[in-house]
Amino acid sequence: VTTKEPIAMCPIHPAHDLRSFCTECNTLLCRQCEATHPAEHNQQLLSIGDASARAKAAVNKMLGTGTEDGESQLDVAFEEVVQAIQSLHTQTEEVSAEVKEYFDGLVAGLRKRETQVLDDLDQLRTKNILPLEARRSRFGALISASSNAKRCV
Numbered sequence: 001v002t003t004k005e006p007i008a009m010c011p012i013h014p015a016h017d018l019r020s021f022c023t024e025c026n027t028l029l030c031r032q033c034e035a036t037h038p039a040e041h042n043q044q045l046l047s048i049g050d051a052s053a054r055a056k057a058a059v060n061k062m063l064g065t066g067t068e069d070g071e072s073q074l075d076v077a078f079e080e081v082v083q084a085i086q087s088l089h090t091q092t093e094e095v096s097a098e099v100k101e102y103f104d105g106l107v108a109g110l111r112k113r114e115t116q117v118l119d120d121l122d123q124l125r126t127k128n129i130l131p132l133e134a135r136r137s138r139f140g141a142l143i144s145a146s147s148n149a150k151r152c153v
Contacts, residue, residue: 021051 007017010030018028022037024044029037034045046054 019048020045021048023051 016030024041
């Protein structure tokens with residue numbers, strides 16, 4: 001018992017089945033579509049069976065079916081993608097390590113500079129505070145002497 005494949009009907013002329021394919025404009029055609037189809041495309045018309053066989057051959061070629069070593073082009077392409085992903089992961093890890101190392105060094109440098117600036121600030125404070133403390137002492141002594149003098153009078 002053979003089963004007959006369903007017939008595809010033309011979307012423009014639903015009463016007619018599709019019977020040819022124009023390779024120029026990649027269009028399926030019914031008998032009425034063929035009558036109005038550009039004449040210069042007539043050389044490009046294939047029967048549905050021939051178009052199907054060509055498409056199957058093109059798909060098999062793309063998939064690499066029947067290559068000599070038994071490995072399809074699809075398998076090769078898949079393996080290349082897997083390797084590219086692994087390479088990308090490796091590169092990402094290496095760059096991440098370099099970035100971390102760089103920023104660790106940058107943070108260490110900033111911490112060192114922070115310590116230097118705070119030390120410089122402390123030295124400036126000490127340098128400037130000594131004269132101010134001496135002046136305060138003198139003013140304190142003057143105030144004390146002035147208070148003593150007022151008591152005596």
